[in-house]
Amino acid sequence: xxxxxxxxxxxxLFLSPLAWAILAVMQLIVAxxxxxxxxxxxxxxxxxxxxxGAPGVTDIIVAPLLQTxxxxxxxxxxxxTMRVFSDEKRNRTLTLLLSAPISMTEIVLGKFLGVxxxxxxxxxxxxxxxxxxxxxxxxxxxxxxxxxxxxxxVLSTFAAIGVFMSSLTEQPVVAFISTLGLLILLWxxxxxxxxxxxxxxxxxxxxxxxxxxxFLKGLFSTADAGYFLLLTSTxxxxxxxxxxxxxxxx
Numbered sequence: 636x637x638x639x640x641x642x643x644x645x646x647x648l649f650l651s652p653l654a655w656a657i658l659a660v661m662q663l664i665v666a667x668x669x670x671x672x673x674x675x676x677x678x679x680x681x682x683x684x685x686x687x688g689a690p691g692v693t694d695i696i697v698a699p700l701l702q703t704x705x706x707x708x709x710x711x712x713x714x715x716t717m718r719v720f721s722d723e724k725r726n727r728t729l730t731l732l733l734s735a736p737i738s739m740t741e742i743v744l745g746k747f748l749g750v751x752x753x754x755x756x757x758x759x760x761x762x763x764x765x766x767x768x769x770x771x772x773x774x775x776x777x778x779x780x781x782x783x784x785x786x787x788x789v790l791s792t793f794a795a796i797g798v799f800m801s802s803l804t805e806q807p808v809v810a811f812i813s814t815l816g817l818l819i820l821l822w823x824x825x826x827x828x829x830x831x832x833x834x835x836x837x838x839x840x841x842x843x844x845x846x847x848x849x850f851l852k853g854l855f856s857t858a859d860a861g862y863f864l865l866l867t868s869t870x871x872x873x874x875x876x877x878x879x880x881x882x883x884x885x
Contacts, residue, residue, distance in 0.1 A: 636737050636741045636745065637741050637744045637745045637748060638745070638748070639745070640741065640742060640744075640745025640746060640748075640749065641745045641746075641748035641749035641752060642749070643745075643749070644719070644745065644746055644748075644749025644750065645749045645752055645753055648715065648749070648750075648753050651718075653714060653715075654715065654753065657711055657714065657715065657757075658757060658760065661704075661707065661708075661711065661757060661761065662760065662761070664707060665700070665703075665704055665707070665761050665764065666764060668700060668703055668704075669696070669700055669764045669765070672695065672696040672699060672700055673696060675695065675696075676692060676695045676696050679695065691774075691775060692768060692772050692773075692774060693774045693775040693778045693779060694775075694778070696765065696768065697765045697768075697774065697778070697779055697782065698778065698782055698851045698852075700764070700765060701765075701782045701783070701785075701786050701851060702847070702848070702851055704761060704786065705786055705789050705847055706822070708754070708757075708789075708790060708793065709793065709815075709818050709819070709822060710815070712754070712790070712793040712794070712797055712814070712818065713797055713800075713810070713811045713812075713814035713815040713818070714811060715750060715753060715754075715797065716750055716793075716794060716796075716797025716798055716800070716801055716810070716814060717797065717800075717801055717807040717808070717810040717811040717814065718801065718807050718810075719746050719750060719797065719798050719801040719802075720746070720798070720801040720802040720810075721801050721804060721805050721806060721807040721809075721810045722807065724804075724805035725805045725806075725807075729881075733878065733881065733882045739875045739878040739879050739882065740875050742878060743798065743802075743871055743874045743875045743878060744871065746798050747794055747795055747798050747871060747874075750794040750797065750798060751790065751791050751794045754790040754791075754793070754794060755787060755790065758783070758786060758787060758790065762783060765779065775853065777853055778851075778852070778853035781850045781851070781852075781853045781854070781855050782850055782851045782853075784850060784855070785846075785847050785849070785850025785851060785859075786847070786850075788850075788860065788863035788864075788867075789843060789847050789863065791863065791867050792843065792863050792866050792867050792870075793818060794867075795866070795867040795868075795869075795870040795871050795874075796814060796817060796818060796821075796866075796870050797810075797814045798870070798871070798874050799870040799871070799873050799874040799877070800813045800814040800817065801814075802874045802877045802878060802881075803877065818843075821841065821842065821843045822842065822843050822844050823842070823844070824838045824841050824842050825838050825839045825841075825842035825844065825845050840862070843863075843866075846859040846862045846863065
């Protein structure tokens with residue numbers, strides 16, 4: 636049943652011109668950034684050739700591209716997730732869904748899986764650009780795989796937060812703004828200049844950007860992966876509890 640709901644969610648996304656517009660715009664923006672990074676590497680290459688242990692094409696082109704892509708998707712993700720439950724509430728179809736003989740867990744996981752699959756499809760399309768570098772050079776496969784895995788975990792976290800925020804309101808715009816605000820907060824929370832070491836460490840741990848950067852450096856850590864899995868699970872559980880509450884109150 637989870638897969639059925641997920642496929643229905645993807646179908647609804649592609650019936651909307653918004654999803655197609657996002658795919659096209661992201662391709663154009665990332666392609667432009669990719670060409671800029673490629674041009675910068677071409678200019679730096681003669682100087683890097685004489686430096687022992689100099690950063691390679693993966694460090695100069697791929698890692699910054701994935702990091703920028705992550706931030707761009709942070710801005711776009713709320714537009715994809717804002718209608719997940721908001722439209723169901725506004726069109727009065729959520730009541731039918733809640734009355735169906737399926738659990739709240741299946742509904743939330745199905746919606747989450749549908750949105751996540753859309754993000755992964757977008758990621759696969761964008762990944763074609765850095766992979767094209769294999770035609771003329773060699774990439775650090777370990778760093779590339781680590782960066783892609785990190786971005787995939789980031790996107791799953793975006794999807795879980797967006798699904799939960801959408802379950803709170805029937806207004807897509809409200810869901811969009813609240814999701815965007817929370818995602819930006821979790822991205823920049825480590826910018827705090829507090830002098831208290833414990834608070835500073837806490838903010839650094841809560842930052843999505845901090846954990847994502849570890850993957851971009853090629854450092855796979857179970858602590859970083861666990862952070863994303865914990866954050867994703869937390870918001871999915873909150874979404875399930877929210878729907879359970881709504882089913883009980885009618």
